[in-house]
Amino acid sequence: MxxxxxxxxxxxxxxxxxxxxAPEEADWQVLEEAAGLNLRQTDSAYWLHRLQYDEGRLSSRDYWTRVVGSAVSEGRAMELDSLDAIQWSHxxxxxxxxxxxxxxxxxxxxxxxxxxxxxxxxxxxxxxxxxxxxxxxxxxxxxxxxxxxxxxxxxxxxxxxxxxxxxxxxxxxxxxxxxxxxxxxxxxxxxxxxxxxxxx
Missing domain, CATH: 3.40.50.1000 (HAD superfamily/HAD-like)
Known part of the structure; x- marks a missing residue:
């Protein structure tokens, strides 16, 4: 105490x-389907670039581009951000x-x-x-x-x-x-x- x-x-x-x-299994599945790759593993690109994103050194588009491995549009970045927020909202x-x-x-x-x-x-x-x-x-x-x-x-x-x-x-x-x-x-x-x- x-x-x-x-x-x-x-x-x-x-x-x-x-x-x-913690995010639930279904949340990860929805986000991973939208991103097109596995994200939940601790060595994934989702976590690799997370501190830079948390610190504000990466924009949404820059972060998700690094996660996905190819350029993402503003709209797609917004979608992924929304799904990410949902999985941390429980x-x-x-x-x-x-x-x-x-x-x-x-x-x-x-x-x-x-x-x-x-x-x-x-x-x-x-x-x-x-x-x-x-x-x-x-x-x-x-x-x-x-x-x-x-x-x-x-x-x-x-x-x-x-x-x-x-x-x-x-x-x-x-x-x-x-x-x-x-x-x-x-x-x-x-x-x-x-x-x-x-x-x-």
């Missing part, structure tokens, strides 16, 4: 695999329960997610965003986790001390980076009881 510091707190949530669940109901509880206690909530601009735009009015007063997306700040610069951007924007932030993320390297800056961290892996970890 995380040892929480007293006083005002920011709860800083990752999106993928924390607020959302919400973790247990996390939503935690967000409901924290929100009822008027806790300060923010998101820090590695997310391409097209997906950030797609989710800008999603129902889950109502819980958060601030949403930080890598493509908009030009830094991806675990780069300390991503966390420094959040600290500056929130005008918060690291010790006043509880960071929840599924990736060990992101947890390590946040912890090195002095944040309290919760490593959210399958089976994590977030209510218990946060002492709620």
């Amino acid at each position: 995380a040892t929480l510091t007293p006083g005002p707190q920011w709860y800083l949530f990752d999106y993928g695999m924390v607020i959302s669940t 919400l973790n109901l247990d996390t939503l329960d935690v967000l409901d509880l924290l929100s009822s206690r008027t806790a300060e909530l923010a998101v820090l997610s590695n997310m391409p601009l097209a997906m950030a735009d797609e989710f800008s009015s999603a129902a889950w965003t109502r819980y958060f007063s601030q949403c930080f997306y890598s493509s908009r700040i030009g830094k991806v986790k675990p780069d300390p610069g991503a966390f420094q951007h959040v600290l500056s924007a929130l005008n918060a001390d690291p010790a006043a932030i509880v960071f929840i993320d599924d990736k060990a390297e992101n947890i390590a980076a946040a912890k090195a800056l002095g944040m309290t961290t919760v490593h959210h892996v399958p089976g994590t009881d977030l209510l218990r970890e946060l002492g709620l």
